[in-house]
Amino acid sequence: MSTRDTSAEVAVLVRQTLALPESEPVQPGQLFFYDLGFTSMDLLDLLFRLEQHFKIEIPEGTIYHLARGELAEAEFAEDAVLTEAGRQRLMALLYDTPREIFPARIHATTLPRFCTVGAITRLVDHKLAASSWDKRNV
Amino acid sequence: MFELMRSISIDVANGRASGAAFVPGDHSLFADHFPGKSLLPGSLILELAAQVAGPLVEEFAKTQLQIERWAILGMVRDARFLQPVFLPASLEITAAISRSQSSNVSASVTVTVSGERVMQAELVMMMLESSAEWAVAIEARNDRLARWKEAS
Numbered sequence: 001m002s003t004r005d006t007s008a009e010v011a012v013l014v015r016q017t018l019a020l021p022e023s024e025p026v027q028p029g030q031l032f033f034y035d036l037g038f039t040s041m042d043l044l045d046l047l048f049r050l051e052q053h054f055k056i057e058i059p060e061g062t063i064y065h066l067a068r069g070e071l072a073e074a075e076f077a078e079d080a081v082l083t084e085a086g087r088q089r090l091m092a093l094l095y096d097t098p099r100e101i102f103p104a105r106i107h108a109t110t111l112p113r114f115c116t117v118g119a120i121t122r123l124v125d126h127k128l129a130a131s132s133w134d135k136r137n138v
Numbered sequence: 139m140f141e142l143m144r145s146i147s148i149d150v151a152n153g154r155a156s157g158a159a160f161v162p163g164d165h166s167l168f169a170d171h172f173p174g175k176s177l178l179p180g181s182l183i184l185e186l187a188a189q190v191a192g193p194l195v196e197e198f199a200k201t202q203l204q205i206e207r208w209a210i211l212g213m214v215r216d217a218r219f220l221q222p223v224f225l226p227a228s229l230e231i232t233a234a235i236s237r238s239q240s241s242n243v244s245a246s247v248t249v250t251v252s253g254e255r256v257m258q259a260e261l262v263m264m265m266l267e268s269s270a271e272w273a274v275a276i277e278a279r280n281d282r283l284a285r286w287k288e289a290s
Contacts, residue, residue: 041212041213044212044213044242044262045213048215048262059239060239060240060241
């Protein structure tokens, strides 16, 4: 079992992205766009940092694909807007995001906006686990 | 800035481009940077590199990702200014695609002067939908690009 503290490492990278001092707390429950004042460029910068630091790949659409899971594309989104089933899947994935944050119509390209620091940490853990599994089974 | 570019050559199949720029020593832009010893600012070296990376990523996106968008420099990563560039100077610029997705394409760029590397960086170009208000700017850019390609 890994003893790596992904949460602390993600917090450091978030601080670096926003040029925040070390004393500034970054908590798992904070929303990137709503609490930390992230812009889409900040998020892109953070994704680059996460990829470089953890040696993982987080391609565009990762949140979308994780939320959709095995659900058929047409059942998850119509004209790039999440269906009710898609909405439920997204909220289940992002269970620590306050429900009231999600608008009535959720456009498929905006999903990262609803992520907390904790959700991105879980994503990194998921990628690290997948990467570790891949290495063991080569 | 565009007047400083001389030529560009794009090898889209291999995700690479090269270009040449010439910066005179007596340009009014450098009158105070610095008097008697003109030095090309790092920000302008980056801009010249973006002039090569931009058309490369646009053509790459069009042919490899089947998306036609307008590339705008969005982020500079891991920039290193390795040598000062005193003017006048001829700059050789190379760019290679390092990462691509529909919203952004990155290119590793290297600039050399007289065979010496003076700058390297990764440029993240944001791929934007063009709108009608950009039509004149895009047409002018396409004309410039055609001239630069002809000169290569």
